Amino acid sequence: MDKVIFFDTTLRDGEQAAGGTLNIQEKLEIAHQLEKLGVDVIEAGFPVTSPGDFEAVRLIARDIRQPSICVLTHANLKAVDDSWDAVKGAANPRIHIVLSSSDIHLFYQLRKSRDEIMEMSRSTVAHARKYTDNIEFSAMDASRTAPEFIYQLLKAVIDAGATTVNVPDTVGYAMPPQFGDLIDGVFKNVPNIDRAVVSVHCHNDLGLAVANTLEAVKRGARQVEGTINGIGERAGNAALEEIVMGIKTRSDYFNLTTTIDTTQIYRTSRLVSDLTGFPVQLNKAIVGGNAFRHSSGLHVDGMIKNAVNYEIMDPKSVGVPSSSLVLGKTSGRHAFKERLAELGYSLNDENLARAFAAFKELADKKKDITDRDIESLVAEERRTISEEYHLDRVQVTCGDQGLPMAGVRLTGPGGKTIIEGAALGAGPVDAVYKAINLCVKVPNSLSEYSVKSVTQGLDAIGEVLIRIESDGVIYTGRGAGTDIIVSSAKAYINALNRLLTAKKQKAV
Numbered sequence: 001m002d003k004v005i006f007f008d009t010t011l012r013d014g015e016q017a018a019g020g021t022l023n024i025q026e027k028l029e030i031a032h033q034l035e036k037l038g039v040d041v042i043e044a045g046f047p048v049t050s051p052g053d054f055e056a057v058r059l060i061a062r063d064i065r066q067p068s069i070c071v072l073t074h075a076n077l078k079a080v081d082d083s084w085d086a087v088k089g090a091a092n093p094r095i096h097i098v099l100s101s102s103d104i105h106l107f108y109q110l111r112k113s114r115d116e117i118m119e120m121s122r123s124t125v126a127h128a129r130k131y132t133d134n135i136e137f138s139a140m141d142a143s144r145t146a147p148e149f150i151y152q153l154l155k156a157v158i159d160a161g162a163t164t165v166n167v168p169d170t171v172g173y174a175m176p177p178q179f180g181d182l183i184d185g186v187f188k189n190v191p192n193i194d195r196a197v198v199s200v201h202c203h204n205d206l207g208l209a210v211a212n213t214l215e216a217v218k219r220g221a222r223q224v225e226g227t228i229n230g231i232g233e234r235a236g237n238a239a240l241e242e243i244v245m246g247i248k249t250r251s252d253y254f255n256l257t258t259t260i261d262t263t264q265i266y267r268t269s270r271l272v273s274d275l276t277g278f279p280v281q282l283n284k285a286i287v288g289g290n291a292f293r294h295s296s297g298l299h300v301d302g303m304i305k306n307a308v309n310y311e312i313m314d315p316k317s318v319g320v321p322s323s324s325l326v327l328g329k330t331s332g333r334h335a336f337k338e339r340l341a342e343l344g345y346s347l348n349d350e351n352l353a354r355a356f357a358a359f360k361e362l363a364d365k366k367k368d369i370t371d372r373d374i375e376s377l378v379a380e381e382r383r384t385i386s387e388e389y390h391l392d393r394v395q396v397t398c399g400d401q402g403l404p405m406a407g408v409r410l411t412g413p414g415g416k417t418i419i420e421g422a423a424l425g426a427g428p429v430d431a432v433y434k435a436i437n438l439c440v441k442v443p444n445s446l447s448e449y450s451v452k453s454v455t456q457g458l459d460a461i462g463e464v465l466i467r468i469e470s471d472g473v474i475y476t477g478r479g480a481g482t483d484i485i486v487s488s489a490k491a492y493i494n495a496l497n498r499l500l501t502a503k504k505q506k507a508v
């Protein structure tokens with residue numbers, strides 16, 4: 001059986017999604033989890049686009065040793081040099097050069113001829129070869145490019161030293177059989193193709209990103225590019241978890257191997273959702289909340305008799321935690337730590353102590369604590385680490401008589417200053433946000449607010465997700481707890497902290 005290389009671009013194409021900005025620490029945390037997941041290549045960023053991206057790539061290259069660390073660069077010599085500076089500390093660095101190949105892009109965007117594209121591609125690949133022989137070349141908008149030109153271009157870049165050639169469906173236009181034929185065509189018409197790995201990178205504009213990717217794999221492509229939860233530009237990228245489970249579940253059809261530890265899929269999905277603020281839709285394949293839930297009488301009956309009737313994958317194989325009741329008020333630190341380990345979390349002593357204190361506080365308010373509650377609690381603790389502003393207290397009066405009023409107390413930068421504010425508002429959340437604005441004076445506007453409960457029951461944890469906008473950039477914030485007004489306040493503080501960190505990193 002041969003192997004499919006998994007190329008994860010959550011930190012580059014995924015982060016390009018509107019509103020998905022991650023700070024450097026968050027990128028590092030995701031990169032560590034991707035390493036645990038077992039991806040072969042992490043595309044860590046596009047360093048020439050911002051100093052923050054440069055620094056994130058540099059740190060990921062320094063800290064993550066198992067997967068190859070890749071940087072995306074434009075096809076010009078200076079960009080290649082600067083990108084190399086960011087990634088050169090990696091154990092196995094890769095330079096990924098992208099240039100458009102379709103006549104549409106050449107005419108309407110780049111205003112260049114095919115000959116010019118050919119020369120730019122060839123010369124930048126040859127230049128990158130001075131640094132490393134791990135070079136990927138992407139013919140952007142390949143699925144709308146004349147196939148003969150793709151063949152010539154790929155031949156030229158392989159001759160110049162590219163070791164992976166990527167065929168992107170940049171705008172999600174391809175149909176699976178057509179895309180498969182293009183991959184067939186590459187194998188048949190690029191004479192030196194045996195010297196490179198053929199890769200595909202599909203977008204989901206018509207909902208076909210995974211289908212196109214799997215068709216390409218069937219026709220011989222051996223690198224697949226995608227993101228966790230399928231996040232990315234517009235309708236997103238191919239979801240890596242769906243590709244890997246397609247290859248694994250239908251090994252009778254593909255007969256291929258991967259190095260992915262599928263039991264890490266669920267955790268990776270939760271982490272990416274939590275840090276980017278993009279919720280996973282309930283019916284999303286593999287990682288959605290309903291993906292392994294059976295509700296109709298007929299299905300439940302079949303499941304009770306034998307899971308094989310209606311389940312093609314074991315939820316445990318993708319790391320989905322059971323929803324059974326696990327802990328309560330009397331559970332001790334040891335039981336809590338063990339349950340965390342079973343869920344895949346290994347916290348250091350300090351973080352464990354904080355999480356356990358939060359667990360005890362929750363157990364006072366909520367009788368039965370499920371795995372989902374524990375996940376939410378750990379995510380909440382993670383959000384409060386290295387905060388600039390911390391919510392110390394919040395008190396609200398509201399009802400149908402008079403205006404809602406809120407008072408807040410925050411600890412400020414360095415944890416030393418205490419700042420207090422009080423305000424009236426149209427509703428309790430509005431009053432809390434106005435009171436916080438009096439303490440943290442950063443102009444912004446709220447563009448999205450939603451609340452959902454983590455589990456069933458009136459004492460369930462409520463998770464609040466918000467987005468705020470400042471200087472044209474969107475920042476996400478999340479907060480969770482049994483009181484949704486307190487969760488709303490935490491979400492706002494979380495968004496403000498992310499805004500302030502991003503501004504600081506930009507200023508560096």
Ligand code: KIV
Pocket residue numbers: 013072098138140141166168169170171201203
């Ligand atoms: O969608 C695309 O074509 C890309 C390239 C950089 C591979 O993201």
Ligand code: ZN
Pocket residue numbers: 013170201203233237
């Ligand atoms: Zn893309």
